[in-house]
Amino acid sequence: MSALIGVPEEFDVIVIGGGPAGSTTAGLLAKRGHRVLVLDRERFPRYHVGESLIPAFMRPMQELGLTERMDKRGFERKYGGTLVWGNAQVPWNFSFIEGGTHEYAYHTRRADMDSLILDRARELGAYIIEEATVKGPIETEGRVTGVRFTLRGTDGVHEARAKLVVDASGQARLLSRKYADITWHEELRNVAVWTYFDNCERLPGDEYTNILIEGLDEGWFWAIPIDKGTISVGYVTRSEEAGKHASLEAMFRTEAEKSTKLKKMLAGANQAAGWRSARDWSYTSQSFTGNGWVCVGDSAAFVDPLFSTGVALATLAGSTLSKIVDQIIQHPKIEEQALKRYVTAYRGFFDEIRSFVERFYDRTKYKEFYHSLAQEMVDPERERTPSADFVQLISGLSGNHPMLTLTIDDLIDQEGASVPAQN
Template sequence: MSSSIFGISAEYDVIVIGGGPAGATTAGLLAKRGHRVLVLDRERFPRYHVGESLIPAFMRPMEEMGLTERMDERGFERKYGGSLVWGNNQVPWKFGFLKGKYPYAFHTRRADLDAMILDRARELGAHIIEDATVKEPIEENGRVVGVRYALRGMDGVREVRAGLVVDASGQARVLSRRFTDVKWHEELRNVAVWTYYDNCERLEGDEYTNILIEGLDEGWFWAIPIDKGTISVGYVTRSATAGEGGQSLEDLFHSEVGRTTKLKHMLRNGRQSAGFRTARDWSYHSDRFYGDGWVLVGDSAAFVDPLFSTGVALASLAGSTLAQIVDQIIKHPEIETKALDRYATAYSGFFDEIREFVERFYDRTKYKEFYHSLAQEMIDPEHERKPADDFVTLISGLSGNHPMFHIGLDDLIADVSQPEITKS
């Protein structure tokens, strides 16, 4: 059955599988550049998703999308820093985001945030089909040239073709699962169990909007203020040891809450307002980020432990970078392989650096000065700034020095644009 009966073309410049932050940002910024883009998502937005706390780096791609003011208008709560009970003797400490263009991020219900970004992609000209499950890629001569998809509640499978297919399907990994192998990071093979509480107290004073991260001997809690009285609360611990002795994850959650200090105080008058959700083994890395006619972005490529709330920012930042690269590939198809190789190398390296920092941060036997120095070692080896400032810069995602943010293609374009010299 032809897709055209729904007012959707059978051919596009780019197909994006998945309408979350990575896919919507990629699609919106490509459409903004004048390209024909189709987004296929298996859900109907707004839809639930975890990951409600953001970091300032997220504001960069949102500025490109024209959404920074809209986030305030929607009433998302600004986040100005974080509070930790972490390290030697579990001493409380805190940080504030540095002054600059965006000295804040947001806490938000992801259903509302993701719907806003996808709606903006639609406004910018991307074609969006929801309730559309991608069944398989279409391959010709070893190249992916489109996908087959089914619409919920309708018979038949439809085909749509494009010059490039972007897998932004998150942990569903529609193409990634088919074309790549995944490396799991053994040091970060964790399980999370989370729920929501109403009528909670907030941190006091200048910590009022902070995310709380409270470490214990065997794991750690997050507490994210979603609005004035509701917080998201989750517990993360090792998958290998969770539930030992037959204890359920829910019982483990409640028993560990009782061992906290700041979190227990926040919840003392609260009431649980939702059931529990769980997720396991969150940290992984695909062995390939692209192939002939396809490329990965966001969680379909890799994911790092949620300790510093980097997931949404990394996904949307990568979407912004990929949109710039694909824009040039459409104009200069001959550079596709080399351009995507530069993207993959930089993107993979970016994940590896964040993973290394998170793994070392998980050593809770140190003092905060150690964690500050660790950040300085990674992003400021010349010691041009204070270690505490380097720490905030790193976890804000604003170091800006990584090759991920500076992928140049001018030399590749120049090579293919040189006129042929004919011999007389």
């Protein structure tokens, strides 16, 4: 085994994966003075779907000091959305400003955005090794104490060790796959097929920067403006429905012809990329943590992309996890109880979004029903209007959720040792 030039072999934390979840976790831990290693199998920038973001994403970006840089990079601000959903197919809109503290998020090419976050983690002091493939964990007396990895273009296997290993490897689930099964969410066993178009007509007036979500009888389309006349367009439907078509591409074309607003946007457009697809992706890992390891982002759970929650959930979890791990490193005795709190908050936040998405999939209702459903979930005391509750929920900023307010101060006494957990 050979050492890498200038890279130590002992770290406070190793993060597997340099996507938004991993780079947010690593960057904020490095900002707190910890020695962090990030390993990613790709060389950034690299392609990833998920170009539309929600306001909850802005919180961890503020912590990282990236919000002004996103504007300077020319990422297009997203102020809300346009839906053709229920309501007898009458379009309706929402505006993020109604839901809380952040009035906008962004649409962006994920290759550019993900590189921006990873570069910020590097700038904050994290060691970043790209083109590194993690082969598996190192275990010492039943605890994960590091990882083995290979480096593209070199022979041999390298080792790195740490006090804690974070699995942010996305749907590869490099550690969680080894130590835990997943639960598929049957109501959301869907297929998506998508591509990109140039020379598209944009939505009119105040809707210009909106994401379009257009529901049809058997599925729904997204249309995300990325820049100028380029949009990402995808169709999502049940797995069994997709099987009725000759191909996913044929299904896309057939269903696009049934659309209204989307069809108008695509009238003079030309396809500018190939086809991509994904299926059966809504799941939850049965364990988010174990002895010496913890999950964040898609390695823990992923929900249907209806409201573009994936990146926001991943980076919010990364922010929360960085605070927890910072305290665990200082006070190792609290590890088990502290990570349990993180997992409980993370599962609760995820399940709230998943439950809403599952119930929102009933496209027979009116917008007032969806607004009331959101209020029932996040504001049962009815302190705000139903429409404000709806926007707050789909913004990822649903009130005083533990995911946004989690503390573990009571687990640490004045001397920095653990205290008995409260039942």
